[in-house]
Amino acid sequence: MxxxxxxxxxxxxxxxxxxxxxxxxxxxxxxxxxxxxxxxxxxxxxxxxxxxxxxxxxxxxxxxxxxxxxxxxxxxxxxxxxxxxxxxxxxxxxxxxxxxxxxxxxxxxxxxxxxxxxxxxxxxxxxxxxxxxxxxxxxxxxxxxxxxxxxxxxxxxxxxxxxxxxxxxxxxxxxxxxxxxxxxxxxxxxxANCWGQPRSFASPSARFHYFSRDDAHPDYEPFGEAACEVVLLSGLPGSGKDTFVSRHLADWPVVSLDTYRQRLKISPTDKQGTSRVVQLAKDEAKALLRSQTSFVWNATNLTRQLRQQLVELFVTYKARVRIIYLEVPYQQLVRQNRDREHVVPNDVLQRMLQRLEIPSVWEAQQVDYILPTR
Known part of the structure; x- marks a missing residue:
């Protein structure tokens, strides 16, 4: 205990x-x-x-x-x-x-x-x-x-x-x-039927529909098939996002901000460069969405505002969004970050931790937490 x-x-x-x-x-x-x-x-x-x-x-x-x-x-x-x-x-x-x-x-x-x-x-x-x-x-x-x-x-x-x-x-x-x-x-x-318990919804899609629209009713059940699925990863550097993709989503296209940074030699602390990286990644994502191809968006996605902007983009193309948040114990996080090919400086990692907002279940049609076993 x-x-x-x-x-x-x-x-x-x-x-x-x-x-x-x-x-x-x-x-x-x-x-x-x-x-x-x-x-x-x-x-x-x-x-x-x-x-x-x-x-x-x-x-x-x-x-x-x-x-x-x-x-x-x-x-x-x-x-x-x-x-x-x-x-x-x-x-x-x-x-x-x-x-x-x-x-x-x-x-x-x-x-x-x-x-x-x-x-x-x-x-x-x-x-x-x-x-x-x-x-x-x-x-x-x-x-x-x-x-x-x-x-x-x-x-x-x-x-x-x-x-x-x-x-x-x-x-x-x-x-x-x-x-x-x-x-x-x-x-x-x-x-409101939420005393000491989460308010229940007819389905995950109904829950997402209610919280993503101003005029929705909590008991409304939306209909319609998704054109494709986007897996949006979230987690601090060193939390195992790349490993998760290689083990579980190896055959999916991956839109990776780190890949663009490394290709263009742009530092994560370069704000202007990061804006360019994000735009290039969004252009790639839009091409996949237009072709109704499911894919992974691989980045830290630490804040709710940033995730919301991406989710809104994806659902505009009628995609179903699954957020996967990954976390490992702190000492393991520091070790895995240190062992990465492109290490995030410790002071930057600490600032990222201070900004971290854990994804909530209402942010997408599905939110999963990949956590260490205790």
Missing amino acids: WTFTNDKQWSALIHHFPEVRDMAGVVQDPRHHAEGDVATHTQMVMNCLAEQADYESLSTDSQEILWTAALLHDVEKRSTTVVEPDGSITSKGHARRGERTAREMLYVAHHILSPAPFFKREQICKLIRYHGLPLWIFEKPDPLKTLLQVSLEVNTHWLTMLARADVQGRLCTDQADLLYRVDLFEEFCRE
Whole structure:
């Protein structure tokens, strides 16, 4: 069973983890957090979470996921907190940045922190990313679509528990209103059939159709055969993409950004050169799509925005898209990158890790995760 740490005393946490130690002294707006700094708030949240009956009824594994999310939910207020000209204090973007910090911590790990298994790690990261959503979901342009999307990434029951503890673990005048919002979120989840579970769809194609269009209904089932299939690989350098293709898709045409870079002698850090590489690769892909030939798009594809642009291109030609995300343990990643013919410098690899966004199941008709066996 994975644990973040066996010694959960605050004194031990601040001793071993600089990310926790940095919470001390990070100010918060007293109108919303009169209890004090982020360290004080975080400890209060963790105590309130532990007192919830729903938390006590969870398995030890599930408790560890929620406990870790509570510990790290505001970890990046340290880098995002700003005192505005009017004297208010904000920390815009701390949840998104906190997700990335948590992923790096739990993937790279260090001497007393064991790497978290992939799906546990991603639950923790998404709890951090969305911990404020229950308070603000009805201010989103499309609350239902937002909720259904989030339900495919995180356990909404756990998210509600964390949000409730986040409100209870602070001193503010509007606490009752905030708790009411959390209750509304819970009821919204129940009505949308995604309370503590992913919202189900008639088929993977129906799911993709709903999330790729503004006017789609979640119960609509699209019809029509795909003209061909595109396998879009995603993963850090050294994660084994080329090996996967040679073993499982050896007879498929491969559109490879690295191949163009090597042919044209363009460095991955050359932005202008990379734009040319991408355009050449897209031209090759379009020719294959026009001929209705299935192929592999082989590149790192680390961000959702980049993948979305490619998926939109492929489906325009009526292709079915399968995203395959590959991951290996960090030390193996570093070793395999070092053994590659074209090594990515370590500082570049670290920046890529910090930008990494794991593909979500709604990004394409099919999303597969090729992970190390434990």
